[in-house]
Amino acid sequence: MLRLHNTLTRAEEQLQPAEDMLVRLYTCGPTVYDYAHIGNFRTFVFQDLLCRYLRYRGYQVRHVMNITDVDDRIIQNSKALGIPLKEYTTRYTEAFLEDSRKLRILPPDIMPLATDHIPEMVQLIRRLEEKGYTYRRSGIQPGARVDADRYEKDEARDFVLWKAAKEGEDFWETELGPGRPGWHIECSAMSMKYLGETFDIHCGGVDLIFPHHENEIAQSECATDKPFVRYWVHPEFLIVEGEKMSKSLGNFFTLRDLLAKEHRPEAIRHLLLSVHYRKQLNFTADGLHQAHSALNRLENFSLRMSEKADSSDPCPSFFEQVRLAREKFIEAMDDDLNTSAALGVLFEFVSTTFKMLDQGSLSGGDARTALGFAREADQVFDVMPEQQTLLDSQIHQKIEERLAARRRRDFAEADRIRDWLLSQGIQLEDTREGTRWKRLH
RNA sequence: GGCGCCGUACCCAAGUGGCUAAGGGAGAGGUCUGCAAAACCUUUAUGCAGCGGUUCGAAUCCGCUCGGCGCCUCCA
Numbered sequence: 001m002l003r004l005h006n007t008l009t010r011a012e013e014q015l016q017p018a019e020d021m022l023v024r025l026y027t028c029g030p031t032v033y034d035y036a037h038i039g040n041f042r043t044f045v046f047q048d049l050l051c052r053y054l055r056y057r058g059y060q061v062r063h064v065m066n067i068t069d070v071d072d073r074i075i076q077n078s079k080a081l082g083i084p085l086k087e088y089t090t091r092y093t094e095a096f097l098e099d100s101r102k103l104r105i106l107p108p109d110i111m112p113l114a115t116d117h118i119p120e121m122v123q124l125i126r127r128l129e130e131k132g133y134t135y136r137r138s139g140i141q142p143g144a145r146v147d148a149d150r151y152e153k154d155e156a157r158d159f160v161l162w163k164a165a166k167e168g169e170d171f172w173e174t175e176l177g178p179g180r181p182g183w184h185i186e187c188s189a190m191s192m193k194y195l196g197e198t199f200d201i202h203c204g205g206v207d208l209i210f211p212h213h214e215n216e217i218a219q220s221e222c223a224t225d226k227p228f229v230r231y232w233v234h235p236e237f238l239i240v241e242g243e244k245m246s247k248s249l250g251n252f253f254t255l256r257d258l259l260a261k262e263h264r265p266e267a268i269r270h271l272l273l274s275v276h277y278r279k280q281l282n283f284t285a286d287g288l289h290q291a292h293s294a295l296n297r298l299e300n301f302s303l304r305m306s307e308k309a310d311s312s313d314p315c316p317s318f319f320e321q322v323r324l325a326r327e328k329f330i331e332a333m334d335d336d337l338n339t340s341a342a343l344g345v346l347f348e349f350v351s352t353t354f355k356m357l358d359q360g361s362l363s364g365g366d367a368r369t370a371l372g373f374a375r376e377a378d379q380v381f382d383v384m385p386e387q388q389t390l391l392d393s394q395i396h397q398k399i400e401e402r403l404a405a406r407r408r409r410d411f412a413e414a415d416r417i418r419d420w421l422l423s424q425g426i427q428l429e430d431t432r433e434g435t436r437w438k439r440l441h
Numbered sequence: 442g443g444c445g446c447c448g449u450a451c452c453c454a455a456g457u458g459g460c461u462a463a464g465g466g467a468g469a470g471g472u473c474u475g476c477a478a479a480a481c482c483u484u485u486a487u488g489c490a491g492c493g494g495u496u497c498g499a500a501u502c503c504g505c506u507c508g509g510c511g512c513c514u515c516c517a
Contacts, residue, residue, distance in 0.1 A: 211513090286452065287452085
C-alpha cells in the first residue's frame with residue numbers, strides 16, 4: 001500500500017482514499033503569465049508520476065488541475081502588450097500544454113480555468129460572509145474583502161477573497177460588486193466543485209504551503225465545516241547549479257530554453273524524477289548529461305531485448321527474477337514514491353539481464369518478459385525512448401553495402417558509409433549477430 | 442528572530458540501528474571488433490561533514506560545531 005508524507009501531520013501515512021479505489025486528486029496548476037520554467041515542471045512532472053503510479057497500483061484517479069488565468073502579473077503583462085486578457089492567457093495556456101506534452105505529462109481529467117468559475121467563487125465567498133467570517137474594507141466598492149494586492153490587513157492572518165475593480169483593469173460584475181477573485185479562492189471553489197467538499201490529495205510546490213494552502217483550508221473548512229483535504233503532498237524546490245533560480249542570476253530556464261540547447265525532454269524528465277520529491281533538486285548541465293547517458297543504457301536494453309525476444313515461454317527461474325524485481329520496484333515506490341530507489345531496481349535488473357544475455361543464458365522468452373517488465377516500469381516513469389519498429393529500407397540497404405565492403409576488406413569504404421549514416425543520425429553497432437542500428441537523439 | 446530541510450565515492454543519488462554501504466554517470470585496465478560503438482569482466486567510500494555521547498552494535502539515535510538551502514503574504 002502506498003505511503004505518502006502528509007504535510008498536514010508531518011508524517012508518512014498509508015493512503016486510504018475515502019471511496020475505496022477512487023482517488024480524488026487536485027493539483028495546483030500554472031499561472032499562465034509566462035512560459036513555465038523548469039522549477040514549475042519539477043512539480044508538474046512529479047504530479048504526473050503520482051497520478052501514473054496511483055493508476056499503476058490499480059486506483060482510478062480523478063485528477064483536477066486548475067489554470068490560474070487571472071492575477072496581477074497577467075493583468076500587467078497583457079496590458080503592457082495591449083492585448084485582451086483572454087488572448088494573453090490562451091497563448092500561455094497553449095504553450096504550457098505543449099511543454100507538458102513534450103515532458104510526457106499526461107493531461108488531467110479536468111482542467112478548469114479560474115475565469116470560468118467566478119460564480120462558484122462568489123457563492124463560496126457568500127457562504128463565508130453569511131457565517132460572519134469576512135469583513136469589507138472601506139473602499140471604492142463593496143466586497144467581501146476588497147483591496148489591491150498591496151493591501152493592509154487588520155490582522156496578519158487575514159487574506160483577501162475578492163479584490164475591488166481598479167481603473168482600467170479587467171473585472172467581473174457580481175453580487176459582491178465589481179472586481180476579481182483573490183488568489184486562494186479559485187482553488188477552494190474549483191476543487192470542491194469537481195471533487196467534493198472533502199477530497200483525498202492536494203498537491204503543490206512547498207512554497208504554496210503558506211500562505212496559499214493554509215488559506216484554502218481556512219476558507220474551505222469555514223464554509224463547509226468539513227475537513228477539506230485528507231493528504232497534502234508538497235514537492236520540494238528545484239535549484240539551478242546550486243543557487244535558487246532567478247532571473248537576476250541568469251540561471252532561469254524555461255523548458256524551451258533547455259530544448260533549444262538540444263537537451264532531450266526525456267533526459268530532463270529523468271533528471272527531474274531521479275531525486276526524491278521531498279528533497280531539493282540541484283538542476284545542472286552535468287546532471288542533464290548524466291541523465292542522457294543513463295537513458296541511452298535503457299534504450300540499448302530495449303533494442304537488444306526486442307532483438308532477442310520471441311514468443312516462447314520464459315524460464316521459471318527468470319520469471320521469478322522478474323517477479324522479485326517488480327516486488328522491489330513497488331516496494332520502493334510505495335515508500336513515499338522513492339523514485340531513486342525504484343530506478344535503482346530497474347537498472348539493477350537491466351544489468352543482471354544484460355549479463356545473462358552475454359553469457360548466453362537468456363532465452364527469447366526471457367528477453368520478451370524482461371522487456372515487458374521494463375515497459376511496465378516505464379508506464380510510471382515514461383522516460384524510455386520510443387521503440388524503433390520498422391527498419392528504414394534505405395538504412396538497411398546502406399548497411400548491406402557496408403557489409404559487402406567489409407567482406408572485401410575495403411574498410412575505407414565501410415567507414416565512409418558508417419560516417420555517412422552517422423551524419424544522418426544513424427549509429428551502427430557491429431555485433432556477433434550482425435549490425436544493429438539506432439537513431440541518435 | 443520563528444519554523445523546516447540537507448551534508449554518503451570524482452559527479453548525481455538510495456540506504457535512517459545489525460549480512461560484503463543500492464543504482465546511474467565519469468575515469469582506468471581487460472574481453473569482443475579491421476577500427477569504432479554497444480555489452481560484459483575488473484577497478485574507484487575499512488568509510489557516510491567534524492567532534493563527542495547512547496548501544497553488544499550507528500551513515501542511521503542524541504548533543505555540539507562547521508557548511509549549504511528553503512519558507513515566514515511575488516513564487517512550483
